[in-house]
Amino acid sequence: MSIQTPARALPSAAPDGRTVAAVVVTVLAWASAFVAIRGVGQDISPGALALGRLLIGTAVLGLLMVGRGWVRPQGREWGLLAVCGIGWFGVYNVALNAAEQHLDAGTTAMLVNIGPILIAVFAGLLLGEGFPHWLIAGITVAFAGVVLIGAATRSSETDLVGVALCLVAAVTYAAGVVAQKPLLRRLPGLQVTFLACATGAVCCLPWAGVLADDLAAAPAGSILGMVYLGVVPTAVAFSTWAYALRRMDAGRLGVTTYLVPPLVILLGWLLLAEVPPALALVGGAVCLVGVALSRRRERVRTPVPVAQEAGPTV
Numbered sequence: 670m671s672i673q674t675p676a677r678a679l680p681s682a683a684p685d686g687r688t689v690a691a692v693v694v695t696v697l698a699w700a701s702a703f704v705a706i707r708g709v710g711q712d713i714s715p716g717a718l719a720l721g722r723l724l725i726g727t728a729v730l731g732l733l734m735v736g737r738g739w740v741r742p743q744g745r746e747w748g749l750l751a752v753c754g755i756g757w758f759g760v761y762n763v764a765l766n767a768a769e770q771h772l773d774a775g776t777t778a779m780l781v782n783i784g785p786i787l788i789a790v791f792a793g794l795l796l797g798e799g800f801p802h803w804l805i806a807g808i809t810v811a812f813a814g815v816v817l818i819g820a821a822t823r824s825s826e827t828d829l830v831g832v833a834l835c836l837v838a839a840v841t842y843a844a845g846v847v848a849q850k851p852l853l854r855r856l857p858g859l860q861v862t863f864l865a866c867a868t869g870a871v872c873c874l875p876w877a878g879v880l881a882d883d884l885a886a887a888p889a890g891s892i893l894g895m896v897y898l899g900v901v902p903t904a905v906a907f908s909t910w911a912y913a914l915r916r917m918d919a920g921r922l923g924v925t926t927y928l929v930p931p932l933v934i935l936l937g938w939l940l941l942a943e944v945p946p947a948l949a950l951v952g953g954a955v956c957l958v959g960v961a962l963s964r965r966r967e968r969v970r971t972p973v974p975v976a977q978e979a980g981p982t983v
Contacts, residue, residue: 688916691909692925698906700778700932702898704940706766707774709894712887715766716876718895721884723758723870725899730863730908740856742864749848750861754868757845762869764838771831773943778933779818780835785811787843788923795847804921807963811927814955817948818930846923850914858911866903924963927956 684692709718742750768777789808793800845865852861884892914922931953937943 684913684917688913691913692917692922694909695906695913696926696928697932698902698909699926700929700936702902702906703769703774703778703929703933704936705894705898705902707769707777707937707941709891709898710766710769712891713883713895714876714879715770716763716873717880717883718766718898719759719762720870720873720876720880721895722762722898722903723866723873725896726903726907727863727867727870729900729904730859730866733859733904733908734863737857737859740860742852742856746852746856749852750864751868752848753845753852753861754865755872756841756848758865758869759872761838761841761845763873764834764841768831768834768838771834774937774941775818775930775934775943775949777831777835778930779815780832781838781842782815782927782930783812783836784839784842784846785923785926787839788846789921791843791847792850792918792923804924804963807924807959807961809959810962811924811956811959814952814957814959815927815930817952817955818934820948820952843923846914849911853911853915858915859908862904862907862911866907921963925960927960931956 706718713721765777765781768780772780785808789800789804849861849865910922931950934943934949934953
């Protein structure tokens, strides 16, 4: 799908306090989701968990939509909504849930977070955002940190199925972000999130019977965990993400999610008794350096005024 954009995008202004707060909420909520999925996944299967989470998220987002204006999507916007809803909300959630049946939360987060690299590349190619030098430097350094985390958390139990599922999640995540960005130029962020979440829920309806069976046998803690996934990492975090994406370049915003793997490792250590190796902590620090680099602005040189032509002086 081609996305028509200007040949060259101007650099965006530095984000304000609300945008930064929206990014912080998103990153913290998504980091907690990896740990919650790891715990809830013991009692609720991947497809059923995706359906339950998306149904709850759609209900919460629907309530938030009450009393707000509605902008009718037009033309190719329906196609972009389908890419975002089917890919990022539907396929991504099922693949992520299934991956955590094979891999620990930290390793899953590390692998999925090749997504920001794909976002930056896709956004540069399709959204006209270009490839600023500091963004490239940040991507390179942060990816090195991700590799360190992967080397530290890798174990003999890691299998190719889990890795492949993480790659599917990363690709659909990146495609969803790049499809979402043009939508936010005209459509309200909350409306886009609601429609995408509802589309993802419809895609997961084949697991409705499995969800009913799993909920009948699941303990209360797992059910509450699914509710949490639907409300916070889905309804709240995707809305704050859309708010930030409307005000930031997709590539630069995507790199901030490199903060997720070190946070997941920390939460997994505290809540799941998954102790991170020392090398993983080093990798997390490198990720933070990469994010900091990507946030730097290109230096704008002040043009030197050209002297007016004049006759020879004596």
